Amino acid sequence: FAHIRKTLDYEYHCNYTYERQRFQDTIILEFLQAAIIKDKDGELCTTPTEPWLCFTAGPMGAGKSYTMRNLVDEGRFPLLAFVKVDPDEIRRQLPEYHLYVTDSPSLAGELTNKEAGFIGEILTLAGL
16 A cells, blocks of 8 residues: 555654554455445445445544444445444554553553554545
């Protein structure tokens, strides 16, 4: 994802080591490959014929995940067909996160926020 990385704002983001970038790439690929995309005829495909983007927004605890789960459970939203860019899911893939949760649970999110956001930006652009 070097072609995407070179377009990002390095006034805000740091430039991760090559090894860390490779690790981040495995996370990005895992999220990209999790989407189950079907064409109009219900056949599996790699690129949607009519792609669309869906954002959720709101403060922590507003119910974004709860709402999405209910829409999926009621068959009203095909979440499996989407590349999910969820910073909380991304941060759980970082090995440090689990140490932070054990040692300083109230800081775990803050300590992984920059990198989870960085990976999320790349994942969003790759998913488009």
